[in-house]
Every structure is written in C-alpha cells, then in structure tokens.
Amino acid sequence: MAVSALPERERRTTNDTPALDLSGRRNRDLSERIVKGFLQLCAALTLLTTLGIVVILLYESASFFRVVPIWDFLTGTTWTALSSGDQQKFGVIPLVTGTLTISLVSAVISIPIGLAAAIFLSEYAGNRTRAILKPVLEILAGVPTIVYGFFALTFITPVLLKPVLDVGAFNGLSAGIAIGIMTLPMVTSLSEDAIRAVPRSLREAAFGLGATKFETSVRVVVPAAMSGIVASFILALSRAIGETMIVAVAAGGSPAGQTGVSAGLFDVTQSMQTMTGFIAYTFSSDVARGSSQFYSLFGVGLLLFAMTFAMNVFSQWVALRFREVYE
Numbered sequence: 001m002a003v004s005a006l007p008e009r010e011r012r013t014t015n016d017t018p019a020l021d022l023s024g025r026r027n028r029d030l031s032e033r034i035v036k037g038f039l040q041l042c043a044a045l046t047l048l049t050t051l052g053i054v055v056i057l058l059y060e061s062a063s064f065f066r067v068v069p070i071w072d073f074l075t076g077t078t079w080t081a082l083s084s085g086d087q088q089k090f091g092v093i094p095l096v097t098g099t100l101t102i103s104l105v106s107a108v109i110s111i112p113i114g115l116a117a118a119i120f121l122s123e124y125a126g127n128r129t130r131a132i133l134k135p136v137l138e139i140l141a142g143v144p145t146i147v148y149g150f151f152a153l154t155f156i157t158p159v160l161l162k163p164v165l166d167v168g169a170f171n172g173l174s175a176g177i178a179i180g181i182m183t184l185p186m187v188t189s190l191s192e193d194a195i196r197a198v199p200r201s202l203r204e205a206a207f208g209l210g211a212t213k214f215e216t217s218v219r220v221v222v223p224a225a226m227s228g229i230v231a232s233f234i235l236a237l238s239r240a241i242g243e244t245m246i247v248a249v250a251a252g253g254s255p256a257g258q259t260g261v262s263a264g265l266f267d268v269t270q271s272m273q274t275m276t277g278f279i280a281y282t283f284s285s286d287v288a289r290g291s292s293q294f295y296s297l298f299g300v301g302l303l304l305f306a307m308t309f310a311m312n313v314f315s316q317w318v319a320l321r322f323r324e325v326y327e
Contacts, residue, residue: 057301061295063295074092079095090296092299095256097256098275101268102240103240108180109184113187117137119218134192137184138185144245146246148182148245169252170252171271172252172267172271172272175247178246179240191229195221197225198221227318231316241311251274252273255278275301279300282297
C-alpha cells in the first residue's frame with residue numbers, strides 16, 4: 001500500500017533499477033584489460049629483446065672462444081686481429097685499456113664541471129637564468145656524435161693540444177675531451193634533479209646554524225643528494241664506454257701501446273683504439289664471415305656488454321644503497 005502511494009518515477013527507481021548507472025562498466029573493464037595486456041606486451045618485448053641480444057652474443061662468441069682460449073683473450077697484451085696467418089693475436093687488454101683510459105679522461109671533464117654546473121643551476125641561479133642556461137646546456141646532448149668526432153679531430157687536437165703537447169693526429173686525449181663534453185649534460189641534468197629533490201628544510205636548518213650558501217650547498221645539500229649524483233657519474237661513464245663514432249674518428253685505429261716503441265698502454269697522446277672503435281672499423285672493412293676476425297667482433301661485443309651491464313647494475317645499487325627518503 002505504501003509502495004503504491006509513491007509516484008510512478010520513484011517506484012521505478014526503487015524497484016526496477018539501481019540509483020547508480022553502471023551500464024558502461026563492462027565496456028570500461030574490457031578497455032582496462034586491453035590496455036593492461038598492451039602494456040604487458042611492451043614490457044615482454046623489451047625483456048625479449050635484451051635476452052635476444054645476450055643469446056646472440058653468447059652463441060656467436062662461443063665460435064670465437066673455441067679457437068681462442070678465453071683466458072688468452074682476457075689477459076693477452078697484443079691485439080692484431082686483422083693481421084693474417086700466425087701474426088693474429090687476440091689479447092683484448094689494449095682495447096680495454098684504450099676504452100677505460102678515454103672514459104676516465106672524459107670523466108675528468110664531465111664530472112667536476114657537470115657537478116659544479118648542477119650546483120649553480122639549483123642553488124645559485126635565478127628562475128630566468130636557469131630557464132636560459134639549462135636549454136642551452138642540453139643542446140649539447142642533441143649534437144650528433146659524429147660532429148663531436150670531427151670537432152675533436154679538427155679543433156681540439158690542432159688548436160688546443162698541439163701547441164702544448166706532442167700529440168699525434170689521432171689520439172686518445174682529444175677523443176676523451178670530446179666525450180666529456182658530450183656527457184656533460186647528462187651529469188648536469190641528473191645531478192641537478194637530485195639536488196633539487198633535497199627538502200628546503202635542510203637548507204633552512206643550515207642557514208639557521210650560521211652556514212653560508214656555499215657551505216650549505218657543499219656540506220649539506222650535495223651529501224644529501226649523493227645517491228643520485230653518484231648514479232649520474234656512473235651512467236656518464238657507461239655512456240662514455242659505449243661511445244663509438246667519436247673514438248672511431250678522433251682516437252685512431254691502432255690499439256694502445258702498439259703505435260711505436262715508446263708508446264705505452266696509457267699514453268693518451270697517441271692513437272688508442274677502443275672496443276667500440278674496433279667493432280666499427282672491422283665492420284667497415286672486408287672481413288670474411290666465419291673467420292676468426294669476424295667472430296672476434298662478438299667476443300669483444302660480449303665483453304663490452306658485460307662491462308656496461310655491470311656498471312648499470314652498480315649504479316642501481318648505489319642509488320638504492322645511499323638513497324635518502326624525506327617526508
């Protein structure tokens with residue numbers, strides 16, 4: 001009797017349909033499942049691509065290590081892979097030395113300058129100055145690496161180095177300087193992000209204790225952001241180790257220590273071939289598929305992959321180990 005006394009519209013809402021319209025819920029659930037499946041597919045493709053690279057490197061390298069013992073490859077100090085007959089030597093130490101030496105030269109350029117620029121942009125520069133300087137600095141990241149190589153060959157070596165040092169036309173020092181300039185935006189950008197993430201309360205506490213702006217930046221803010229800063233350093237080194245075109249153009253094609261009697265493994269004033277430089281140079285030459293020279297490419301590539309992978313894992317460990325969480 002009470003229900004029949006209600007208006008017809010209210011009776012229909014009370015008895016027939018719920019007040020909340022869920023008519024499109026099935027379509028929304030279906031679209032969510034499609035999006036989730038698509039994202040899972042993208043993640044799986046990324047993982048499968050990485051696994052495919054590792055499998056190919058391991059499979060092709062096995063053919064090389066059946067001819068050249070892995071211990072001789074890792075400890076040998078003579079690399080003459082492109083020679084013929086008995087003159088072939090596959091000791092990778094000269095390539096590893098050239099790679100690490102040029103990377104360290106680049107680190108000397110990019111790490112201190114990049115960290116100083118990050119401190120200036122985050123702690124000293126005003127909004128207008130930062131809006132101008134940061135895009136200008138990040139332009140360096142967009143310059144093609146081949147341009148850096150020709151810049152090192154035609155400007156750094158003849159104009160900056162030859163007047164003060166006895167350097168060859170191709171040398172590791174100019175290549176390292178060019179790579180340092182190339183990785184500078186990476187160090188600056190990542191370090192600045194880490195520094196700006198430090199809470200303002202830490203700065204105000206330091207100022208309250210009488211610290212100057214420089215003391216606050218160096219002794220409070222930078223240590224608080226150390227995990228992100230160190231991670232940027234390691235990523236920049238990984239980028240330098242994997243660089244190809246700069247070293248292929250500016251560093252030369254002779255492995256370290258093999259350009260002359262007086263040239264040592266760490267002589268940056270002479271030609272220094274890196275692991276990536278050897279791969280690029282060999283692929284551009286007439287190397288028969290199935291030969292020892294061809295399979296040596298995969299052995300060098302596998303070692304290079306292992307080095308960069310280890311550095312990236314170390315970077316992640318540093319970021320997690322020294323991470324500071326603020327509320």
